[in-house]
Amino acid sequence: MRPLVAGNWKMNGLAASLKELNALKAQLEAGPAAAEVLVCPPFTLIAQAAWHVKGAIALGGQDCHAKPSGAHTGDIAAEMLKDAGATYVIVGHSERRHSHGETDAAVAAKAEAAWRAGLTAVICIGETEDQRCAGDAHDVCRYQIDGSVPAAATWANTVLAYEPVWAIGTGRTPTSDEIAQMHAHIRQLLVGRLGAGARELRILYGGSVKPDNARDILHLPEVNGALVGGASLKSDDFLRIIRAV
Numbered sequence: 001m002r003p004l005v006a007g008n009w010k011m012n013g014l015a016a017s018l019k020e021l022n023a024l025k026a027q028l029e030a031g032p033a034a035a036e037v038l039v040c041p042p043f044t045l046i047a048q049a050a051w052h053v054k055g056a057i058a059l060g061g062q063d064c065h066a067k068p069s070g071a072h073t074g075d076i077a078a079e080m081l082k083d084a085g086a087t088y089v090i091v092g093h094s095e096r097r098h099s100h101g102e103t104d105a106a107v108a109a110k111a112e113a114a115w116r117a118g119l120t121a122v123i124c125i126g127e128t129e130d131q132r133c134a135g136d137a138h139d140v141c142r143y144q145i146d147g148s149v150p151a152a153a154t155w156a157n158t159v160l161a162y163e164p165v166w167a168i169g170t171g172r173t174p175t176s177d178e179i180a181q182m183h184a185h186i187r188q189l190l191v192g193r194l195g196a197g198a199r200e201l202r203i204l205y206g207g208s209v210k211p212d213n214a215r216d217i218l219h220l221p222e223v224n225g226a227l228v229g230g231a232s233l234k235s236d237d238f239l240r241i242i243r244a245v
């Protein structure tokens with residue numbers, strides 16, 4: 001299983017930001033990474049980014065609609081992402097679940113849309129701080145996996161990202177033990193739900209992954225890569241995380 005280090009630019013990046021991708025590409029060409037590298041820029045930059053990176057870095061969308069086309073103003077179909085040069089799409093990020101009211105069922109439908117278009121779905125789950133304090137983190141992740149990971153998920157079409165909501169953009173992370181325990185729990189749930197093939201399905205950790213903590217996090221058992229927000233915007237920082245694999 002090759003680890004995946006994925007950058008989520010969120011609503012950041014203008015055409016000028018492509019210089020960060022070019023710098024990253026040059027560094028990866030000079031010294032290939034152990035990990036597969038994915039960048040998910042805003043929709044507006046995917047096609048240009050694809051032209052710049054020429055396959056050296058995988059590209060993904062940050063969301064997609066469940067339908068392939070139609071009267072859905074402002075939405076993006078998985079087929080459009082594929083057409084622009086993406087091979088991945090993030091679905092069910094907590095910022096979409098919380099600010100756009102996305103339910104588990106909606107996230108599952110988006111994952112299926114990703115597969116229909118030939119994209120790999122990066123399905124995000126994770127508990128809020130209140131849920132963790134109440135001791136419910138493991139149950140919340142179980143419900144989210146049951147509801148948002150379609151039964152046809154395989155290691156080849158899906159990546160799971162565990163992102164505790166309270167760790168996103170806060171500089172706080174769970175302890176190494178907590179991350180390892182949650183990833184072991186998630187692995188067990190995935191194998192129970194999808195069968196033995198799910199032992200090969202990559203489980204990423206996300207939430208305040210930085211150059212300074214990446215090595216510790218990325219070497220924990222059942223951590224098969226990282227989903228990185230803020231620290232993916234600067235190629236130097238992102239590269240240090242990639243090199244930590």
Ligand code: PGA
Binds near residue numbers: 231
């Ligand atoms: P962060 O974001 O690395 O800035 O905490 C992670 C994410 O939201 O995917």
